[in-house]
Each structure stands twice: as C-alpha cells, then as structure tokens.
Amino acid sequence: QSALTQPRSVSGSPGQSVTISCTGTSSDVGSYNYISWYQQHPGKAPKLMIYDVTKRPSGVPDRFSGSKSGNTASLTISGLQAEDEADYYCYSYAGSYTYVFGTGTKVTVL
Amino acid sequence: QVQLVQSGAEVMQPGASVKVSCKASGYTFTSYYIHWVRQAPGQGLEWVGIVNPSGGTTSYAQKFQGKVTMTRDTSTSTVYMELSSLRSDDAAVYYCARLFTGGLDSWGQGTLVTVSS
Numbered sequence: 001q002s003a004l005t006q007p008r009s010v011s012g013s014p015g016q017s018v019t020i021s022c023t024g025t026s027s028d029v030g031s032y033n034y035i036s037w038y039q040q041h042p043g044k045a046p047k048l049m050i051y052d053v054t055k056r057p058s059g060v061p062d063r064f065s066g067s068k069s070g071n072t073a074s075l076t077i078s079g080l081q082a083e084d085e086a087d088y089y090c091y092s093y094a095g096s097y098t099y100v101f102g103t104g105t106k107v108t109v110l
Numbered sequence: 111q112v113q114l115v116q117s118g119a120e121v122m123q124p125g126a127s128v129k130v131s132c133k134a135s136g137y138t139f140t141s142y143y144i145h146w147v148r149q150a151p152g153q154g155l156e157w158v159g160i161v162n163p164s165g166g167t168t169s170y171a172q173k174f175q176g177k178v179t180m181t182r183d184t185s186t187s188t189v190y191m192e193l194s195s196l197r198s199d200d201a202a203v204y205y206c207a208r209l210f211t212g213g214l215d216s217w218g219q220g221t222l223v224t225v226s227s
Contacts, residue, residue, distance in 0.1 A: 001172055003154070036213035038155070045205060045220055046147075046155065051213030089155050091214070097160060097169035099145070104154035 004029065004090055004102035011108040012080045020105045022073040022090030028100055030071040034093035037066060037075045041086045049088075050075060077107070085109045112136040114144075114206050116218035122196050122225055129192040130221045132206035139187035140164040143209040146180065146191045149220075150202040158204070161189050193223070201225045 005023040012018040022029065022037075029035060035053045038046035048057050050066035053073065063078045073092070077084055090102035117131040132144065146158040159170035161180040168180045177200075182189045193200055204221050207214035 003156075034212050038214070040155075045217040046207075046214070047217075048213045048215050051211060051215075055212070057213070057215060087154075091155075091157075098171065099157045099160070101147075101155045101157055
C-alpha cells in the first residue's frame with residue numbers, strides 16, 4: 001500500500017488554472033472510480049472537494065473539477081483565488097476494503 | 111447536522127496504549143463506514159483503517175495491523191480506535207471521518223496523541 005504520487009507543490013497567479021496529478025497503479029487509481037480530493041488549510045481538518053473522480057459536493061465551487069485517465073487522477077482549480085492556497089490530497093480505494101492517500105500537494109497563490 | 115466529535119488530546123508514555131473516541135450525531139450511525147486517518151507533525155494524511163458501525167467489521171492498513179484496534183458502540187453512536195505499544199513515531203493527530211457515497215464528507219476535529227516519557 002504505497003502512497004499515491006503527487007507533485008510536492010504547484011503555484012499560479014490569481015485567475016489562472018492549476019492542475020494537480022495523482023499517480024497510482026492498476027491496483028488502485030486504475031481500477032476504481034472511488035477517487036476523492038481533499039483541501040486542508042493549516043491546523044484544520046481536511047475538506048472534501050471532489051468524490052467519485054468528478055463529482056462536487058454541495059457548496060464546493062465549480063472552479064474545482066476532477067478527472068482520471070488510466071492510473072492518474074487529476075484535480076484542476078480554475079480561476080485560482082487566494083483562499084485556494086492550501087494542501088491538497090487525493091484518496092483512492094485500493095480493493096479489499098483498503099484505501100490510500102496521495103503524498104499531498106501544496107498550492108501557492110502567487 | 112452531521113457531526114463527529116472526538117475525544118481530547120492525550121499524552122502517553124512509550125509502550126502504553128491509548129483509546130480515541132469519535133461520537134457521531136445527526137445521521138443514522140449504522141449506515142455509514144467510519145475511517146481513521148493519521149497526520150504526523152508536518153506530514154501528509156495516512157489511512158489507518160475503516161470500521162463498519164453496523165456489523166463492527168474492520169479493515170486496517172497493513173502498516174497498522176497489530177498496532178490498531180477499531181470498535182464501535184451502537185448504543186452511544188461512538189467508534190473507538192485503540193493504539194497499542196506506543197512509540198514516538200505514533201505521535202500525530204488522528205481524525206475520524208464518515209464515508210458518504212464516494213468521499214469522506216464529515217470529519218472530526220482531530221485528536222492529538224503525544225508520546226513522551
């Protein structure tokens with residue numbers, strides 16, 4: 001159960017788009033559409049941003065979108081805003097009632 | 111509204127055990143699995159395990175097998191996570207979270223476990 005691989009950091013100016021990748025294997029990301037993404041501000045609990053690869057919970061801005069191709073899932077933040085600066089984690093089902101998180105990505109708004 | 115309220119911070123000696131609680135309210139307790147997630151200081155999120163509040167079945171990350179035990183009490187809508195033989199590298203914030211459809215939609219506030227002699 002190795003962690004999914006994410007870039008350590010990504011950055012963008014306000015209004016720009018950034019994309020965070022989440023690379024797993026054919027045993028986790030590649031096999032299931034139970035991919036979710038979480039935003040975490042310092043000292044706070046994580047917040048669900050995307051589930052089932054592409055779905056947004058009520059209240060999450062439509063600037064946040066998810067996708068998947070093969071063993072890699074992605075989170076795109078369009079129209080980047082200052083409050084989007086946070087850590088982001090992907091999360092995947094890995095079979096047999098096990099799950100795995102990504103390594104985490106720090107998003108910086110320049 | 112859905113709420114998960116965890117027990118308070120703990121300071122434990124190496125080798126001891128600690129039991130963290132997570133009390134659910136605002137929904138049917140037995141209808142949704144509960145996950146436990148660990149976050150060591152300055153580190154990322156790590157999946158610890160899952161408990162089915164309905165039947166009590168559990169699944170743990172390989173790394174935590176033999177270290178963690180998850181249980182539930184349906185009479186109080188509470189799930190528990192017990193960590194045994196604590197070491198310094200078990201020091202972390204531990205979160206419980208509800209699995210709703212395909213994501214963890216509600217989280218506890220976190221419980222800080224400190225391991226120190």
